[in-house]
Amino acid sequence: MRLIATVAVRLLRLALVVVCVAAVSFGLMMLSPIDPIDAYLGPQMAQVSPEQRDLIAARWGFDEPPVVQFGHWLGQLIQGDLGVSHVYDQPVIEVIGQRFQRSIMLLGSAWLLTTLVGFALGVIAGANENALLDRIISTYAYLTASTPAFWLAMLLLLLFSVYLGWTPVCCAGPTGTLSQDVGLATRLHHLILPVATLALVGIANITLHTRTRMLALMNSNIATHAFAQGASRWDIAWRHGIRHASLPALTLSLASLGELFGGSVLVEQVFAYPGLGQATVAAGLRSDVPLLLGIALFTALFVSVGNLLADTLYALIDPRMQKVAP
Amino acid sequence: MLAIEHLSLQLPYYATWWRRRWAEVLSDVSLELHPGEVHAVVGASGAGKSLLAHALLGLLPEPKQQTGRLTFQGQPLNAARQRQLRGRELALIPQSLDALDPLVRSQRQVSWAAHRAGHARSDAWRAAGQALTHYQLDEHGRQAFPHELSGGMARRVLTAMAHVSRAQLIIADEPSVGLDPQQRDRVLVALAALAREGKAVLLITHDLRHALPIARRVTLMRQGRCVETAPASAFQGEGDTLTTGYAQALWQALPDNHFGVAPTAQAQDVA
Numbered sequence: 001m002r003l004i005a006t007v008a009v010r011l012l013r014l015a016l017v018v019v020c021v022a023a024v025s026f027g028l029m030m031l032s033p034i035d036p037i038d039a040y041l042g043p044q045m046a047q048v049s050p051e052q053r054d055l056i057a058a059r060w061g062f063d064e065p066p067v068v069q070f071g072h073w074l075g076q077l078i079q080g081d082l083g084v085s086h087v088y089d090q091p092v093i094e095v096i097g098q099r100f101q102r103s104i105m106l107l108g109s110a111w112l113l114t115t116l117v118g119f120a121l122g123v124i125a126g127a128n129e130n131a132l133l134d135r136i137i138s139t140y141a142y143l144t145a146s147t148p149a150f151w152l153a154m155l156l157l158l159l160f161s162v163y164l165g166w167t168p169v170c171c172a173g174p175t176g177t178l179s180q181d182v183g184l185a186t187r188l189h190h191l192i193l194p195v196a197t198l199a200l201v202g203i204a205n206i207t208l209h210t211r212t213r214m215l216a217l218m219n220s221n222i223a224t225h226a227f228a229q230g231a232s233r234w235d236i237a238w239r240h241g242i243r244h245a246s247l248p249a250l251t252l253s254l255a256s257l258g259e260l261f262g263g264s265v266l267v268e269q270v271f272a273y274p275g276l277g278q279a280t281v282a283a284g285l286r287s288d289v290p291l292l293l294g295i296a297l298f299t300a301l302f303v304s305v306g307n308l309l310a311d312t313l314y315a316l317i318d319p320r321m322q323k324v325a326p
Numbered sequence: 327m328l329a330i331e332h333l334s335l336q337l338p339y340y341a342t343w344w345r346r347r348w349a350e351v352l353s354d355v356s357l358e359l360h361p362g363e364v365h366a367v368v369g370a371s372g373a374g375k376s377l378l379a380h381a382l383l384g385l386l387p388e389p390k391q392q393t394g395r396l397t398f399q400g401q402p403l404n405a406a407r408q409r410q411l412r413g414r415e416l417a418l419i420p421q422s423l424d425a426l427d428p429l430v431r432s433q434r435q436v437s438w439a440a441h442r443a444g445h446a447r448s449d450a451w452r453a454a455g456q457a458l459t460h461y462q463l464d465e466h467g468r469q470a471f472p473h474e475l476s477g478g479m480a481r482r483v484l485t486a487m488a489h490v491s492r493a494q495l496i497i498a499d500e501p502s503v504g505l506d507p508q509q510r511d512r513v514l515v516a517l518a519a520l521a522r523e524g525k526a527v528l529l530i531t532h533d534l535r536h537a538l539p540i541a542r543r544v545t546l547m548r549q550g551r552c553v554e555t556a557p558a559s560a561f562q563g564e565g566d567t568l569t570t571g572y573a574q575a576l577w578q579a580l581p582d583n584h585f586g587v588a589p590t591a592q593a594q595d596v597a
Contacts, residue, residue, distance in 0.1 A: 220424070221420060221422050221424050221425040222424070222425060222426070222427050224380075224385055224420070224425070225418070225420050225425035225426075225487075226438075226442075227385055227412070228383050228385060228412055228413065228416075228417070228418035228420070229412065229413035229417075229438075229439045229442045229443065229487065229491065230409075230411075230412040230413025230414060230442045230443065231413070231438075231442050235442065239430075239438060240427050240429075240430075243427075243429045243430070244429065317429065318428070318429055319428075319429065319471040319473070319474075320428060320471070320473050
């Protein structure tokens with residue numbers, strides 16, 4: 001019974017968050033100076049008479065007040081229909097589906113790499129405070145923590161794609177090839193640089209937080225007591241450190257689960273990688289309300305699920321977080 | 327078993343941002359511990375009791391300046407030997423209960439201590455269970471996390487961790503602090519039992535009264551110095567056999583005795 005109640009409360013909260021996110025995104029789009037009809041017509045704007053414009057507006061429902069428009073959208077959402085994107089001229093759900101498949105390869109591998117390597121480096125650095133290894137790792141972390149991802153992306157692109165020619169310059173596959181004809185090896189080859197950029201930059205955050213937690217532990221009574229039992233630094237880092245340091249690492253890593261979906265806009269722009277980040281930019285610039293709302297919706301969903309996972313795992317690792325059974 | 331001769335310890339502090347000075351926190355401390363006895367070290371907060379314990383185990387962080395000689399079982403106890411014997415021959419029952427890892431069940435923590443003391447991995451778990459049973463922790467207590475234990479139970483888990491190491495010298499740092507009389511007596515009886523097994527127990531406490539029933543000898547410390555080492559039997563009546571004014575004044579200041587502040591103690595404080 002308690003489980004059902006907990007799940008119900010969580011779901012209700014999730015629905016509320018999703019509606020709020022949608023409402024705020026919709027409001028922002030209404031305030032946007034970009035007119036969706038102008039953006040749709042593009043250069044043909046001059047050839048269209050005001051009457052024809054009104055027809056388009058009526059066809060898309062732009063003649064109604066914003067609240068009614070939002071009501072329409074919500075009503076369709078409940079029936080499972082996210083509407084049609086006018087930028088891609090496809091149902092929103094299909095656009096998101098296609099883009100997500102590409103984004104998930106890029107962001108999933110970057111996320112996994114970031115979490116694992118960042119955590120390991122943080123534990124190693126924190127267990128050996130002020131040793132050479134710690135200094136190297138910390139310097140690296142501080143440097144990359146203050147490096148913009150797009151700038152590093154451009155540097156890597158210059159070095160590996162332009163100068164050395166080891167990696168492709170853009171896109172998710174060779175230009176002029178249909179995406180279903182691209183083999184796995186080629187796909188991975190196109191993934192290397194974007195993944196490397198995201199991982200190199202993302203590691204710093206997790207490393208620094210893990211290291212701080214490790215330092216606190218290594219200077220705590222727990223560590224002194226373990227030293228008194230004859231434990232080595234590695235023994236303490238392995239047995240006590242990993243448990244304690246995994247708490248901040250989990251929070252950070254799962255909170256960034258939302259980025260998995262939202263996509264890294266800047267990095268995808270630099271590498272011209274056709275993921276969700278690019279679709280978001282296109283939707284924003286051309287006032288594609290249904291697509292943008294759809295993306296915002298799924299991003300909110302991912303963030304919520306990430307936080308839910310973090311909450312659950314926290315209670316598993318730290319028994320003090322568990323509620324006492326009544 | 328353990329002889330401390332003229333142990334002095336200096337720790338650094340910064341008088342200004344860049345000028346490092348050394349503060350003498352232990353000066354010329356000498357005492358001797360024998361197997362089978364509880365030796366109490368009594369002193370007020372800041373007397374250097376815990377520093378003495380950490381210095382014996384080599385747990386103090388660098389930089390430090392330490393002079394004097396430590397001898398354990400006939401051989402000099404230097405940093406390398408301290409590292410080697412920690413957890414095997416030398417054990418510490420720490421002062422604070424947050425020395426227990428809050429994320430680990432008690433039997434697992436004790437088994438880690440056993441493993442670090444040289445038990446084989448399979449044997450360590452069994453030894454941990456035995457040690458906890460020995461200190462009257464039931465199945466629930468063995469599987470509990472530290473925050474689920476009472477202060478007395480947590481203290482007994484810490485004692486079990488020292489016991490499972492089979493160390494010959496056990497340093498108990500304020501083991502009875504914050505416990506009700508019943509729990510405190512249980513902890514003190516456990517320490518006395520360790521001494522009866524032939525181990526040497528160094529009992530660090532600020533409360534002379536609790537140390538006397540189980541201790542054979544008592545060393546009083548004050549501001550990093552040994553004031554006096556006397557047999558526990560000297561603390562009775564008016565304390566006439568005590569040789570220093572501080573020891574006599576401390577004895578007479580206890581509520582069970584005169585509860586008074588002796589003029590000598592006042593004079594010393596003013597000076």
